[in-house]
Amino acid sequence: MTKRRVVVTGLGLVTPLGCGTDIVWSRLIAGQSGLSRIEHFEVEDISCQIAGIVPRVDGRNGGSPEIEGSFDPDAVLPAREQKRIDEFILYAIAAADEALAHSGWEAKTEEDKHRAGVLIGSGIGGLQTIYDASVLLNERGPRKLSPFVIPAMLINLASGQVSIRHGLKGPNHSVVTACSTGAHAIGDAARLIAYGDADMMVAGGAESAICRLGLAGFAAARALSTGFNDNPKAGSRPYDKDRDGFVMGEGAGVMILEEYESAKARGATIYAEVAGYGLSGDAFHITSPAEDGDGGFRSMSAALKSAGLSASDIDYVNAHGTSTPKGDEIELRAVERLFGECANDLVMSSTKSAVGHLLGAAGAIEGIFSVLAIKHGVCPPTLNLDNPSVETSINLAPHKAVTKPVKAALSNSFGFGGTNASVVFKAVD
Amino acid sequence: MSDILERVKKIVVEHLDVDADKVTEEASFTDDLGADSLDNVELVMAFEEEFDIEIPDDAAEHIQTVGAAVKFISEKQG
Numbered sequence: 001m002t003k004r005r006v007v008v009t010g011l012g013l014v015t016p017l018g019c020g021t022d023i024v025w026s027r028l029i030a031g032q033s034g035l036s037r038i039e040h041f042e043v044e045d046i047s048c049q050i051a052g053i054v055p056r057v058d059g060r061n062g063g064s065p066e067i068e069g070s071f072d073p074d075a076v077l078p079a080r081e082q083k084r085i086d087e088f089i090l091y092a093i094a095a096a097d098e099a100l101a102h103s104g105w106e107a108k109t110e111e112d113k114h115r116a117g118v119l120i121g122s123g124i125g126g127l128q129t130i131y132d133a134s135v136l137l138n139e140r141g142p143r144k145l146s147p148f149v150i151p152a153m154l155i156n157l158a159s160g161q162v163s164i165r166h167g168l169k170g171p172n173h174s175v176v177t178a179c180s181t182g183a184h185a186i187g188d189a190a191r192l193i194a195y196g197d198a199d200m201m202v203a204g205g206a207e208s209a210i211c212r213l214g215l216a217g218f219a220a221a222r223a224l225s226t227g228f229n230d231n232p233k234a235g236s237r238p239y240d241k242d243r244d245g246f247v248m249g250e251g252a253g254v255m256i257l258e259e260y261e262s263a264k265a266r267g268a269t270i271y272a273e274v275a276g277y278g279l280s281g282d283a284f285h286i287t288s289p290a291e292d293g294d295g296g297f298r299s300m301s302a303a304l305k306s307a308g309l310s311a312s313d314i315d316y317v318n319a320h321g322t323s324t325p326k327g328d329e330i331e332l333r334a335v336e337r338l339f340g341e342c343a344n345d346l347v348m349s350s351t352k353s354a355v356g357h358l359l360g361a362a363g364a365i366e367g368i369f370s371v372l373a374i375k376h377g378v379c380p381p382t383l384n385l386d387n388p389s390v391e392t393s394i395n396l397a398p399h400k401a402v403t404k405p406v407k408a409a410l411s412n413s414f415g416f417g418g419t420n421a422s423v424v425f426k427a428v429d
Numbered sequence: 430m431s432d433i434l435e436r437v438k439k440i441v442v443e444h445l446d447v448d449a450d451k452v453t454e455e456a457s458f459t460d461d462l463g464a465d466s467l468d469n470v471e472l473v474m475a476f477e478e479e480f481d482i483e484i485p486d487d488a489a490e491h492i493q494t495v496g497a498a499v500k501f502i503s504e505k506q507g
Contacts, residue, residue, distance in 0.1 A: 080443075144474070
């Protein structure tokens with residue numbers, strides 16, 4: 001069976017740098033940070049007190065109706081509907097709305113709807129909804145639970161809600177692979193198109209786990225930065241010697257993927273091709289990556305192989321690079337091992353330095369950043385990289401974006417449980 | 430009775446996001462006001478909360494109109 005080519009024709013972003021692809025990208029390459037001190041719930045008793053929060057019209061993380069890219073929940077759904085979904089679904093709906101509008105895709109026939117699906121994942125799902133329901137159950141008993149508790153927090157309801165909203169009747173699927181979720185969602189959705197199950201897929205990831213339970217839980221696992229509570233924008237510093245853990249982020253990234261010939265036939269703007277996809281497992285530890293980096297090496301190798309490319313074809317790597325003491329160097333060594341002498345020409349950056357770690361949405365927004373790097377010929381910077389902890393010949397794009405032609409980019413995502421995914425995007429001539 | 434009707438109407442308008450003038454005593458939650466099965470459950474819970482009563486599931490099944498809700502609540506409050 002011949003695999004069909006899959007291209008990216010629409011993008012949607014809700015991130016700590018704002019919502020809307022254009023504004024987020026311009027802030028990202030300008031070196032702005034979306035991190036701030038958490039003000040909307042009690043954090044005094046938690047070791048990490050900073051996060052990448054989506055700026056809102058209500059003032060959260062510096063947003064306001066006057067500031068472009070501030071998220072307005074009421075512009076997405078009526079208040080009554082908002083109460084029936086967790087925030088990660090709200091972010092998914094907003095990002096999918098933008099991506100679909102951006103792509104110009106429309107179903108002209110019922111058959112078109114049958115050929116269009118949704119695959120949006122989340123690492124954690126409706127954590128705040130589960131927390132609130134648990135407290136209510138404990139304090140007031142089962143009869144007080146809303147009938148919407150379960151559909152509000154289920155991870156696949158992001159895909160469900162988006163399909164209902166837009167009448168997309170093809171494959172309706174979801175992914176839950178911790179911090180690799182977004183990358184797996186894009187890779188798997190591309191394969192559904194490549195193998196003929198659909199002609200169009202709305203694919204990506206969404207997360208909103210920045211609540212007391214989420215923050216305290218990751219803090220208990222000693223995964224979060226704790227030394228930058230008074231200087232939030234310096235908290236996420238991949239590869240820097242002072243890094244001390246990741247900073248949680250929230251939001252959603254959604255791509256419209258289409259079969260190449262049908263996208264071309266309708267005159268769609270094609271941003272890039274999903275050229276390759278690789279997956280692997282560490283089989284090592286629940287939270288730590290294997291020391292030898294072999295899992296990441298194998299997922300990258302598999303992605304290159306499926307793309308029919310060699311390492312020398314890759315101009316930019318969007319790293320997993322979470323700013324944890326162990327993980328960053330392990331990934332860096334795996335990339336060096338794969339690229340060999342080509343590492344000298346490579347730019348690799350971690351955009352988590354600017355937006356934090358969006359967990360299940362990370363791979364999706366970083367895939368979008370990789371596509372935009374190809375489109376604009378700009379590699380976004382790694383912020384706060386003042387003193388690299390190790391030497392490398394790879395250009396880690398410290399502080400400033402790097403302008404250079406990017407014909408192909410690779411995006412890495414590695415998750416708890418030892419789950420690794422790599423996606424290769426390339427320019428379409 | 431009229432006080433109960435007004436309070437029921439207010440809850441229905443808020444939960445189902447419908448115009449107040451559509452919420453007549455004859456109006457069916459499902460057929461006239463667009464409620465689905467989960468909306469109905471939520472409405473009954475809101476009535477319980479507002480009037481501090483318990484509405485058993487078998488009774489709730491028969492509360493399908495605004496008027497039926499008002500009647501049930503009035504009897505319950507005796």
